[in-house]
Every structure is written in structure tokens, then in C-alpha cells.
Amino acid sequence: xxxxxxxxxxxxxxxxxxxxxxxxxxxxxxxxxxxxxxxxxxxxxxxxxxxxxxxxxxxxxxxxxxxxxxxxxxxxxxxxxxxxxxxxxxxxxxxxxxxxxxxxxxxxxxxxxxxxxxxxxxxxxxxxxxxxxxxxxxxxxxxxxxxxxxxxxxxxxxxxxxxxxxxxxxxxxxxxxxxxxxxxxxxxxxxxxxxxxxxxxxxxxxxxxxxxxxxxxxxxxxxxxxxxxxxxxxxxxxxxxxxxxxxxxxxxxxxxxxxxxxxxxxxxxxxxxxxxxxxxxxxxxxxxxxxxxxxxxxxxxxxxxxxxxxxxxxxxxxxxxxxxxxxxxxxxxxxxxxxxxxxxxxxxxxxxxx
Amino acid sequence: xxxxxxxxxxxxxxxxxxxxxxxxxxxxxxxxxxxxxxxxxxxxxxxxxxxxxxxxxxxxxxxxxxxxxxxxxxxxxxxxxxxxxxxxxxxxxxxxxxxxxxxxxxxxxxxxxxxxxxxxxxxxxxxxxxxxxxxxxxxxxxxxxxxxxxxxxxxxxxxxxxxxxxxxxxxxxxxxxxxxxxxxxxxxxxxxxxxxxxxxxxxxxxxxxxxxxxxxxxxxxxxxxxxxxxxxxxxxxxxxxxxxxxxxxxxxxxxxxxxxxxxxxxxxxxxxxxxxxxxxxxxxxxxxxxxxxxxxxxxxxxxxxxxxxxxxxxxxxxxxxxxxxxxxxxxxxxxxxxxxxxxxxxxxxxxxxx
Numbered sequence: 202x203x204x205x206x207x208x209x210x211x212x213x214x215x216x217x218x219x220x221x222x223x224x225x226x227x228x229x230x231x232x233x234x235x236x237x238x239x240x241x242x243x244x245x246x247x248x249x250x251x252x253x254x255x256x257x258x259x260x261x262x263x264x265x266x267x268x269x270x271x272x273x274x275x276x277x278x279x280x281x282x283x284x285x286x287x288x289x290x291x292x293x294x295x296x297x298x299x300x301x302x303x304x305x306x307x308x309x310x311x312x313x314x315x316x317x318x319x320x321x322x323x324x325x326x327x328x329x330x331x332x333x334x335x336x337x338x339x340x341x342x343x344x345x346x347x348x349x350x351x352x353x354x355x356x357x358x359x360x361x362x363x364x365x366x367x368x369x370x371x372x373x374x375x376x377x378x379x380x381x382x383x384x385x386x387x388x389x390x391x392x393x394x395x396x397x398x399x400x401x402x403x404x405x406x407x408x409x410x411x412x413x414x415x416x417x418x419x420x421x422x423x424x425x426x427x428x429x430x431x432x433x434x435x436x437x438x439x440x441x442x443x444x445x446x447x448x449x450x451x452x453x454x455x456x457x458x459x460x461x462x463x464x465x466x467x468x469x470x471x472x473x474x475x476x477x478x479x480x481x482x483x484x485x486x487x488x489x490x491x492x493x494x495x496x497x498x499x500x501x502x503x504x505x506x507x508x509x510x511x512x513x514x515x516x517x518x519x520x521x522x523x524x525x526x527x528x529x530x531x532x533x534x535x536x537x538x539x540x541x542x543x544x545x546x547x548x549x550x551x552x553x554x555x
Numbered sequence: 556x557x558x559x560x561x562x563x564x565x566x567x568x569x570x571x572x573x574x575x576x577x578x579x580x581x582x583x584x585x586x587x588x589x590x591x592x593x594x595x596x597x598x599x600x601x602x603x604x605x606x607x608x609x610x611x612x613x614x615x616x617x618x619x620x621x622x623x624x625x626x627x628x629x630x631x632x633x634x635x636x637x638x639x640x641x642x643x644x645x646x647x648x649x650x651x652x653x654x655x656x657x658x659x660x661x662x663x664x665x666x667x668x669x670x671x672x673x674x675x676x677x678x679x680x681x682x683x684x685x686x687x688x689x690x691x692x693x694x695x696x697x698x699x700x701x702x703x704x705x706x707x708x709x710x711x712x713x714x715x716x717x718x719x720x721x722x723x724x725x726x727x728x729x730x731x732x733x734x735x736x737x738x739x740x741x742x743x744x745x746x747x748x749x750x751x752x753x754x755x756x757x758x759x760x761x762x763x764x765x766x767x768x769x770x771x772x773x774x775x776x777x778x779x780x781x782x783x784x785x786x787x788x789x790x791x792x793x794x795x796x797x798x799x800x801x802x803x804x805x806x807x808x809x810x811x812x813x814x815x816x817x818x819x820x821x822x823x824x825x826x827x828x829x830x831x832x833x834x835x836x837x838x839x840x841x842x843x844x845x846x847x848x849x850x851x852x853x854x855x856x857x858x859x860x861x862x863x864x865x866x867x868x869x870x871x872x873x874x875x876x877x878x879x880x881x882x883x884x885x886x887x888x889x890x891x892x893x894x895x896x897x898x899x900x901x902x903x904x905x906x907x908x909x
Contacts, residue, residue, distance in 0.1 A: 494770050499724040
């Protein structure tokens with residue numbers, strides 16, 4: 202493997218000194234880029250884009266050609282695992298994901314098996330290998346997966362954007378059944394992320410998009426517990442370097458201490474938490490990643506720069522900050538505004554570093 | 556006016572001793588009740604239901620005939636104010652509210668005036684007067700309004716359920732224009748709530764449904780500041796009794812201290828915050844209202860009782876707790892489950908009081 206030319210992102214995740222704050226953007230390979238929309242059209246379907254390594258590699262690299270980002274993130278989807286488990290994933294146009302065979306009963310859970318990542322999910326590992334080759338050490342590659350709770354919400358509800366009524370009923374009335382489901386998903390996620398690391402992912406992130414819909418006690422029992430399982434089961438060293446693990450619970454600002462105690466390296470923080478407070482609460486245990494309100498990108502470049510400064514100032518001087526949005530970039534954002542953001546992070550952050 | 560037969564709710568809001576924890580349910584007059592659906596059908600439209608005092612009174616009283624709730628809440632909508640301001644409110648079937656003339660420019664804001672509550676909103680005041688008469692002192696009546704930030708999101712976006720891209724762009728690029736809008740809405744809300752109090756509302760609640768989509772600094776500047784304006788401008792005494800003020804920011808669990816400092820009497824708390832922690836943070840300054848996950852009502856009555864006990868235990872012994880859900884009741888909940896909840900609160904809470 203080639204030497205890494207820019208390791209700012211990996212160093213920041215391990216709270217090591219950097220010359221300026223590294224920056225990448227959740228969903229940086231996405232619909233706000235016209236070249237992404239062209240490749241997506243060429244692929245014919247979203248899953249075809251995910252499952253064709255050359256196309257997944259192409260869209261992964263697109264934002265890096267435009268912006269001097271400090272990391273690439275694998276283009277994929279958090280639902281590849283339940284798809285590989287045979288739930289029949291489909292994307293109705295303009296409707297979001299939907300499973301033909303949602304998981305509702307003990308019999309449904311018993312039928313599930315941990316998919317071999319180098320078999321049914323080989324297309325993901327091939328994409329990781331191809332992207333690493335194409336990146337040629339320019340920046341590190343982030344692998345990712347959904348959290349067990351988040352993946353399970355889709356598996357049980359059968360679709361996204363719901364009131365979570367079905368999975369919450371399961372949580373309250375059949376907690377042991379839900380635990381059985383979460384257990385197998387946690388094992389699948391661990392195997393999947395370890396395979397991504399073996400294929401070349403240099404950091405991994407777990408997206409707990411729906412952890413924030415749980416009460417604190419339920420969060421600890423049904424989401425955090427399985428994030429802990431994953432952190433404990435991950436390969437933390439590869440190719441002579443530490444592989445940092447980032448946990449991100451959207452809406453999890455009240456639970457940062459508990460998340461930091463899992464032994465992960467960094468926490469994603471959404472924009473409803475002040476980074477200064479977050480830093481005071483987690484101390485030296487983890488780095489922080491975030492947390493600009495994604496809607497700031499609707500504002501003028503001047504205002505974007507001012508808001509970037511506010512986030513940098515809120516974290517303050519010292520190690521352990523990776524700049525990002527507090528959630529994925531909205532699809533109707535002007536790419537020129539992303540350019541302004543990246544430039545602002547790099548130029549304005551110098552004064553916070555030795 | 557008749558003597559109040561059950562003042563448990565008002566006493567708890569003022570942190571005075573009660574025999575058991577009072578309970579009411581956000582959106583208790585609503586679609587989960589077949590009798591509500593029948594009256595809604597009879598009315599022909601949602602706004603007709605809101606604007607006909609006899610029908611609004613009828614649906615306000617419906618849940619009280621079924622359940623021994625400790626408070627009634629005026630049946631109305633947070634969008635009556637912008638409707639009275641002339642924005643042209645419509646409800647497309649299955650689509651939610653939509654304004655024909657959203658507020659986007661300085662000229663749009665300049666056209667707005669504070670509506671006289673006893674003129675264009677007289678139907679609301681008539682409903683309050685009628686409900687008070689019909690309640691005949693059975694339980695207190697809660698008046699309510701949306702927060703300026705929440706009302707403004709609908710006025711600017713023109714509809715609900717959006718990414719808030721238009722109002723956030725205004726917030727970042729034209730903050731003074733947004734402040735001008737929020738200022739007039741805050742004055743309208745204050746006048747509206749004072750008129751409800753004059754008409755007979757015995758407590759008032761401000762629903763800040765969308766405050767939780769703001770970064771902490773933006774929350775303080777664009778939502779909390781106007782909640783403060785309202786709290787400071789409200790009539791706090793009527794008919795020889797204090798009129799308690801409840802503030803509720805959905806997703807505002809991280810900002811409870813700042814909300815308590817407004818001088819309100821109670822805070823609504825959603826289910827992502829533990830009441831024990833909330834109580835430790837706000838101390839003796841305010842009462843707390845909440846905070847069962849609304850999805851618990853999908854569970855079995857046995858499990859509902861257990862979860863009610865958990866919430867009661869989390870608040871613990873002492874004064875200042877009003878039981879409620881952490882957000883509005885879902886429309887597909889079984890009314891029998893609501894009966895189980897109310898019964899459980901009343902029976903299980905005795906041990907926490909004198």
C-alpha cells in the first residue's frame with residue numbers, strides 16, 4: 202500500500218497534533234453534485250450504483266476532485282446488510298427504501314444469518330479495494346455501517362420515515378425478540394466493518410441515525426449496548442496504523458459521556474450540542490467530529506465562513522477536532538458553498554494549531 | 556365562575572403538594588378517539604372544527620368523558636394566528652397545513668399586524684368561554700399557542716414537514732428580517748394568550764415544536780428570546796389564582812436551564828431526557844411536565860403500567876410533576892391503552908405524595 206500523503210484526519214481522530222483542522226462532509230458523495238446525478242442516472246438505480254464497484258468508486262472520488270477534503274468515505278448504504286440477509290430491498294422512486302420481507306416474528310429472526318462479507322457483500326469490499334487503489338494515498342478512506350438499532354428499525358418497520366410504531370411495540374412487548382435481532386445485526390456489522398478494514402478502510406464510522414428517538418434507558422439497552430459490542434469486536438490496527446472508530450448518534454447530545462465510555466476514538470456530534478460543552482463533558486477520552494448545521498450551506502459564502510469560525514472557536518485550541526456538518530448535506534445545496542466551507546475550515550483553523 | 560373541583564394540575568405546576576400526580580395528554584382531543592373522528596367528519600374540515608366554538612368545545616370535552624384526566628386543553632391549532640394575519644391557511648387532505656401567501660420578503664413582513672384576539676380570533680375566545688361554562692369547574696382549562704419560532708417556520712416555509720431550508724437561509728442571511736417577523740408574532744402570541752386567560756384559560760402552554768432544529772446559539776437568539784418576551788408579557792394572575800405558564804421545546808432537553816430562567820412555571824420535557832436529571836438541573840425553579848415515550852401506548856396495558864411507574868420513579872417523591880407524554884399522542888393508539896395509562900398514573904403515584 203502507498204504511503205498516506207495527508208493523514209490529518211486520522212491524526213485528529215487520535216487527538217494528535219495537526220497543522221489545521223481536517224474536514225470532510227457527511228454524504229459528500231451525493232445528489233448535490235451534478236456529476237453524482239449523472240453517474241446515478243447512468244447506473245439506472247441506486248442499488249446498482251452501490252453494488253457496482255467501479256461506479257461506487259467513481260462517486261466516492263467525485264467530491265475529492267472538486268474540494269481539498271481530508272478524507273474519502275466509501276459510497277454505500279446502511280441497508281446493504283439487511284439486503285444481504287435476504288429481506289428484499291427495493292427503492293420505489295421518490296419513496297425511499299422498502300423491504301419486501303420485514304422482520305416481525307421469532308420465526309423471521311431465526312431465519313437470519315450473519316452474511317459473509319466476502320461473499321454476498323463482496324461488491325462492497327471490492328469497492329473499498331478499488332477506491333484505495335485509485336486514491337493512491339491522497340487521503341484516508343472511511344468505511345462505515347449503520348448501527349444495529351438503526352438497521353433494525355428499517356428491518357422491522359419495512360421502510361423509513363415512520364413513527365417507529367412497530368419496532369417500539371416490539372421493544373416494549375417483546376424485548377427479548379428485539380435483542381435477538383439486534384444481536385445478529387451487531388455481529389453482522391462487526392464482521393462487515395472488519396472486512397472493510399481488511400480490504401483497506403483506514404477508519405470506520407457507525408451511523409446511529411435513529412438512536413435519538415429512544416428514551417435514555419432504552420437508548421442504553423437497545424442502541425448503545427450494541428454499539429459497545431461492535432467497538433469491542435473491531436480490528437483496531439491495520440497496516441501498521443491504528444484504525445479509529447467514530448460513533449455518531451443523531452440526537453444523542455445528551456448521551457455523549459456514555460458513548461465515549463465504549464472505548465471508541467471519536468464521537469460525531471450534531472449541531473444541537475455546543476462543541477465546547479461536549480468537549481468539557483467527554484474530556485480527553487475521545488475526539489469530536491462536527492458540527493455545523495447543514496442548513497448553513499443555504500446561506501451566503503460570507504455567512505458560511507462566519508459560521509465555520511464559530512464552530513472552530515467553539516471547539517477551541519488543541520487536538521481532537523474533525524470538522525464536519527452535524528448531519529448529511531442536503532441535496533439542494535450549491536457545490537460552490539461547499540467549496541467556501543472547505544476553504545474556510547482550512548484557512549481559519551490554522552490559528553488553533555501549534 | 557364556579558369553584559374548581561380538581562386543582563391538582565394547577566397545584567403541581569406551582570410545585571404545591573397534591574394527593575397524586577395529575578395527568579393529561581398532549582393532543583388528548585384527537586384522532587385516536589372515534590367520537591373525535593365523527594365530529595371532525597360532521598364539521599367537514601379541520602379549520603371548521605377549530606373555528607366553530609360548539610364543535611371545538613365538544614371535542615375538548617370528549618376525552619374527559621372517557622378518562623379521569625386532570626386538565627382539559629382547548630381544541631385549536633397553532634396556526635390560527637398566521638391565519639388571522641391573512642396568510643391564507645389551507646389543509647390539503649392528507650398533506651398537512653399550507654399557506655397560500657408565505658412570508659419571504661421585508662414587504663411581506665411589513666404587511667403583518669397583530670390580530671385583535673377578540674375580533675379575528677374571537678372564535679377561539681368564544682370556545683374558551685363555552686368550554687369553561689361546560690366544564691363547570693370539573694378540571695382546569697389549558698390555553699395554548701405555538702412559539703414564535705415554530706409559527707414562523709410555517710409562515711416562511713409555507714408548509715410543515717420541510718427541511719427548514721427557507722427559514723434557515725433567512726436566519727443566516729437576513730437575521731434582522733427574521734427578528735422583525737418573530738417580534739410581531741411574539742406580540743401576537745402574547746395578546747392571544749392574554750385574551751385566552753381573560754376568557755377563562757387557567758394555565759397556558761407554549762408549544763415550541765421546532766426549537767430543537769436549531770443550534771444552541773440560534774435557539775437562544777431566535778426561539779428562547781421570544782419565549783422570554785411572551786413569559787414577561789403574560790397576565791400571571793386571574794380570578795384570584797396564579798395562571799401557570801408552561802414552555803415546551805421538543806428536542807430542547809439540552810437547554811432546560813436556560814428555559815427555566817425565563818421565569819415560566821413549568822417545562823414540558825420530551826422522553827429523550829431523564830426526569831431525574833432534568834429535575835437536578837432545574838432545581839426548584841420550575842415544575843416538570845412529561846415525559847412518557849408516546850410509543851409506549853402501542854404496548855400492552857401491563858407494559859404501559861410498568862413504563863408509567865418508571866417515569867414516576869424517575870421524577871421521584873416531591874412536588875412539581877405533571878404526568879404527560881413526551882409529545883402528542885399518535886392517532887393510531889387504542890383508547891383502552893390511554894385508560895390504562897391514566898389509571899396507572901393515579902394509582903401508582905400516591906406513594907410519591909404526602
